[in-house]
Amino acid sequence: MSRLDVTEKIIATKVAKGIQWGDVAKKVGLSKEWTTAACLGQMTLDARQAGIVGEIFGLSDAEQKWLGVVPYKGSLPTQVPTDPLIYRFYELVSVYGTTFKELIHEEFGDGIMSAIDFKMDLQREPNDAGDRVSITMSGKFLPYKTY
Template sequence: MQNREQVTQAILVAKVQKGITWQQVAEQVGQSKEWTTAGCLGQMTFNAEQAAVVAKIFDLDENAEAWLQVVPYKGSFTEAVPSDPLLYRLYEMINVYGSTIKSLIHEEFGDGIMSAIDFSMDIQREENSAGDRVSIGLSGKFLPYKSY
């Protein structure tokens, strides 16, 4: 018997063993590399067709394929402040610039939030003579607070 975390681990092991990229998986699934990766890491729900493709790519059994279709518990941090250097830097960016981002969103849109449900993300490499840069684009629907 498996659980979703074990399915994620099986995917990661198979990915390394097969030497495939998330982009290659996404092309077969038919979704963006960002969304497909989130699904493979247990943060999104695959439909039956997508789950079958992922199961085939990673040689997963029917039990694992079923877990890919279960709505996951969202959230990837298992500690208050992440210790992984890359995740820590993202956390640090929000810690340093979070109030600025919040203030600018409120000034532009009003009192509300940026959705992480009606959302897209784009991660790209920017070539730069001083060293390549990581470009992360986040786009979420603005959801205003309502009066009642």
């Protein structure tokens, strides 16, 4: 058994039972973004969270233990993702990557936006010309220091 096995079981159960990520998140009591990433094998759950997730998806004790193990992260099978939805995010990094860099350095100096001390929120943004996906990201700025 591995974390991957547990992730696959969660996904299969979700399809079979028609479970919604939003409902899982409400029961766990955290954001849908973090909860979904955790169920997809990218985050680590504590015992209470694993218990709730385990009940929803019918996981054994052994499987719940795996939810508490820090996973080997990275959810994509190739360096450049082939799925069109995910590729668009890769394209944003490709097209706007140097823009992110210039503007963050102009505002903060040398350093990065943390992808660890990070949270995000994804919402539907109603719009007459067609609804939009709105994503707000917030990551701590970490400065390079001299030493």
